[in-house]
Amino acid sequence: xxxxxxxxxxxxxxxxxxxxxxxxxxxxxxxxxxKDGVKLVAxxxxxxxxxxxxxxxxxxxxxxxKEETPITVNIEQLVKVLKRAKASDQIVFQLxxxxxxxxxxxxxxxxxxFSIPLIGTVESETKxxxxxxxxxxxxxxxxxxxEDSIKDAEMISDSLTFEATKDKFVLYAxxxxxxxxxxxxxxxxxxxxxDVSESSRAKYSIxxxxxxxxxAKIADTLIIQFKTDFPIRLDFKAVxxxxxxxxxxxxxx
Amino acid sequence: xxxxxxxxxxxxxxxxxxxxxxxxxxxxxxxxxxKDGVKLVAxxxxxxxxxxxxxxxxxxxxxxxKEETPITVNIEQLVKVLKRAKASDQIVFQLxxxxxxxxxxxxxxxxxxFSIPLIGTVESETKxxxxxxxxxxxxxxxxxxxEDSIKDAEMISDSLTFEATKDKFVLYAxxxxxxxxxxxxxxxxxxxxxDVSESSRAKYSIxxxxxxxxxAKIADTLIIQFKTDFPIRLDFKAVxxxxxxxxxxxxxx
Amino acid sequence: xxxxxxxxxxxxxxxxxxxxxxxxxxxxxxxxxxKDGVKLVAxxxxxxxxxxxxxxxxxxxxxxxKEETPITVNIEQLVKVLKRAKASDQIVFQLxxxxxxxxxxxxxxxxxxFSIPLIGTVESETKxxxxxxxxxxxxxxxxxxxEDSIKDAEMISDSLTFEATKDKFVLYAxxxxxxxxxxxxxxxxxxxxxDVSESSRAKYSIxxxxxxxxxAKIADTLIIQFKTDFPIRLDFKAVxxxxxxxxxxxxxx
Numbered sequence: 164x165x166x167x168x169x170x171x172x173x174x175x176x177x178x179x180x181x182x183x184x185x186x187x188x189x190x191x192x193x194x195x196x197x198k199d200g201v202k203l204v205a206x207x208x209x210x211x212x213x214x215x216x217x218x219x220x221x222x223x224x225x226x227x228x229k230e231e232t233p234i235t236v237n238i239e240q241l242v243k244v245l246k247r248a249k250a251s252d253q254i255v256f257q258l259x260x261x262x263x264x265x266x267x268x269x270x271x272x273x274x275x276x277f278s279i280p281l282i283g284t285v286e287s288e289t290k291x292x293x294x295x296x297x298x299x300x301x302x303x304x305x306x307x308x309x310e311d312s313i314k315d316a317e318m319i320s321d322s323l324t325f326e327a328t329k330d331k332f333v334l335y336a337x338x339x340x341x342x343x344x345x346x347x348x349x350x351x352x353x354x355x356x357x358d359v360s361e362s363s364r365a366k367y368s369i370x371x372x373x374x375x376x377x378x379a380k381i382a383d384t385l386i387i388q389f390k391t392d393f394p395i396r397l398d399f400k401a402v403x404x405x406x407x408x409x410x411x412x413x414x415x416x
Numbered sequence: 417x418x419x420x421x422x423x424x425x426x427x428x429x430x431x432x433x434x435x436x437x438x439x440x441x442x443x444x445x446x447x448x449x450x451k452d453g454v455k456l457v458a459x460x461x462x463x464x465x466x467x468x469x470x471x472x473x474x475x476x477x478x479x480x481x482k483e484e485t486p487i488t489v490n491i492e493q494l495v496k497v498l499k500r501a502k503a504s505d506q507i508v509f510q511l512x513x514x515x516x517x518x519x520x521x522x523x524x525x526x527x528x529x530f531s532i533p534l535i536g537t538v539e540s541e542t543k544x545x546x547x548x549x550x551x552x553x554x555x556x557x558x559x560x561x562x563e564d565s566i567k568d569a570e571m572i573s574d575s576l577t578f579e580a581t582k583d584k585f586v587l588y589a590x591x592x593x594x595x596x597x598x599x600x601x602x603x604x605x606x607x608x609x610x611d612v613s614e615s616s617r618a619k620y621s622i623x624x625x626x627x628x629x630x631x632a633k634i635a636d637t638l639i640i641q642f643k644t645d646f647p648i649r650l651d652f653k654a655v656x657x658x659x660x661x662x663x664x665x666x667x668x669x
Numbered sequence: 670x671x672x673x674x675x676x677x678x679x680x681x682x683x684x685x686x687x688x689x690x691x692x693x694x695x696x697x698x699x700x701x702x703x704k705d706g707v708k709l710v711a712x713x714x715x716x717x718x719x720x721x722x723x724x725x726x727x728x729x730x731x732x733x734x735k736e737e738t739p740i741t742v743n744i745e746q747l748v749k750v751l752k753r754a755k756a757s758d759q760i761v762f763q764l765x766x767x768x769x770x771x772x773x774x775x776x777x778x779x780x781x782x783f784s785i786p787l788i789g790t791v792e793s794e795t796k797x798x799x800x801x802x803x804x805x806x807x808x809x810x811x812x813x814x815x816e817d818s819i820k821d822a823e824m825i826s827d828s829l830t831f832e833a834t835k836d837k838f839v840l841y842a843x844x845x846x847x848x849x850x851x852x853x854x855x856x857x858x859x860x861x862x863x864d865v866s867e868s869s870r871a872k873y874s875i876x877x878x879x880x881x882x883x884x885a886k887i888a889d890t891l892i893i894q895f896k897t898d899f900p901i902r903l904d905f906k907a908v909x910x911x912x913x914x915x916x917x918x919x920x921x922x
Binding site: 341345 | 497517525526528530531533
């Protein structure tokens with residue numbers, strides 16, 4: 164087959180989980196497949212959150228790309244297909260340009276072939292905002308902590324407030340007259356690092372945080388960056404293999 | 417904090433499960449917190465069943481009560497919070513009178529704080545009827561047996577009949593033309609004791625029995641007391657820690 | 670009890686699972702209980718699929734049949750009762766003719782008795798068509814392969830095409846512009862045998878295949894027989910104990 168690219172991987176779990184995470188924010192997306200890896204930047208339809216996905220070429224056992232190719236697919240459909248893979252399968256992604264379809268082979272004791280249609284790309288390329296120097300707080304912690312705080316908070320509210328001072332990182336929510344609060348001090352074993360150049364407090368939508376935190380499945384630790392009444396950035400990394408980041412707009416009362 | 421009470425426990429499981437059982441019968445309730453323990457007596461809105469809950473002070477690792485305090489809360493809300501505890505957490509219940517809220521701390525590798533509002537107590541105190549000498553049958557058995565009989569019976573009926581003679585305890589239900597029947601004789605290993613002063617038969621609502629039997633999670637054995645066309649009393653005990661009892665009105669045709 | 674038959678078994682799992690499979694196709698059915706075993710042949714209400722069920726007498730530890738007896742029951746009701754059995758129970762089926770009910774005892778540490786009504790038999794006996802010599806393809810394979818192909822295909826289509834040539838067995842489906850395809854060659858370890866007297870291709874309803882494949886629970890391997898634009902026959906055998914077969918009509922465009 165005269166394929167524009169041919170990518171082979173055994174990382175069934177993290178590929179399925181990361182695409183699944185993306186699909187909770189965007190239903191269609193354009194993947195850019197270059198020599199370095201597979202990249203997607205997309206904004207959710209209500210313009211509140213951006214997802215930045217990088218799957219490094221090293222996550223593949225074979226990685227052949229003839230020329231940089233953007234492919235747009237229905238991500239929910241892609242996830243449905245990937246959920247049919249067995250953990251021990253080898254997955255081959257291939258683009259047969261003539262057919263205008265993404266071909267997905269699952270090779271185990273049985274050979275299974277799937278193909279899904281490409282969608283005409285209409286979107287202009289989405290740029291990632293360069294926020295990094297603006298953030299006043301950078302925290303590394305067990306992703307599970309944020310996961311728990313989100314679940315605690317969603318019992319009573321639709322937003323979660325992040326607050327950081329030099330010595331403490333606090334997550335809280337209040338609703339009706341109930342309150343929920345998680346406190347992490349420098350000596351908490353779950354707090355890996357806390358860099359605060361300026362005390363910061365901001366509030367974000369639980370709906371979007373819940374979607375982003377699904378990425379905790381692929382990463383143990385999480386880097387959080389935010390600033391008072393400013394977007395938050397969440398970086399989930401599976402070492403050497405992939406990174407999924409989210410930027411979520413703040414809620415200002 | 418100038419708290420009216422401060423109760424500390426590691427018994428996450430049985431506290432969560434017993435409150436969960438109560439919440440299936442009553443959505444709001446008044447807990448009486450005294451030197452001896454935490455007590456609640458409540459009647460379900462349709463007046464068919466009474467729940468009597470006693471959590472002994474010995475179930476707590478720290479138990480400080482300044483003065484006997486009644487607190488009324490939404491039990492469903494309390495259960496939602498307790499379900500967020502991890503099995504290894506230490507839970508602290510505290511009443512900060514000035515705030516008119518029940519404070520719940522979950523202390524594990526992370527400190528989490530929850531608070532729920534108190535509800536103005538309007539109810540007069542509910543008295544437990546003194547039925548004990550009136551019952552003609554007293555049975556101790558594996559709680560699982562009643563649990564299975566209830567599930568068997570609910571396939572075909574909305575009531576379950578209890579029948580005891582000197583030598584036999586029978587549970588049965590019939591509906592359309594299907595029938596379900598469980599028989600326990602004195603030699604059944606699941607029947608611990610059977611005291612029958614007078615042959616008894618009575619029928620109770622499966623809806624209420626199903627709610628009560630959730631307490632089987634906290635107790636292995638169960639004491640059943642009843643009498644012909646008279647209420648039934650079910651006692652579930654987790655030794656030294658707590659007791660949950662239910663009194664359910666009979667159905668008379 | 671003067672019972673017309675009395676069948677005792679410890680095979681709780683396969684009996685429950687096989688009756689459950691039947692119930693997805695037919696809600697009522699007539700079982701013929703003879704010296705050899707329990708047999709049922711039934712056609713689903715829309716006339717697309719036939720199920721042929723044989724439970725051999727050897728699957729029972731006691732098997733007494735006074736005279737050949739047809740009994741018609743609501744199979745969904747029977748399955749509901751069987752799902753109440755514990756894996757370690759001994760199950761006794763008995764017909765007390767005078768009562769016109771099927772009696773089912775579950776004997777474990779507790780004795781439980783169930784009875785369900787017989788339904789008046791109105792149907793004439795259903796004959797199994799003698800297709801065996803007409804099929805042009807006979808395949809034995811791991812039942813799991815067909816199970817996976819059905820699940821793959823149901824993402825995108827409501828039919829699955831079976832295609833066999835001398836050296837290859839292919840299952841495929843297409844919908845909108847997505848495609849799914851499973852290929853098995855003679856060297857696939859999951860393909861036990863492949864006998865093709867004539868290349869064959871036919872398409873069957875995924876709805877009915879899905880119902881039939883539930884029988885994979887009771888059998889590891891599966892025999893498939895079909896012919897171009899002709900019915901398919903699927904045979905699931907649990908050695909010595911029972912066989913469930915399905916005949917499903919083809920879809921012709």
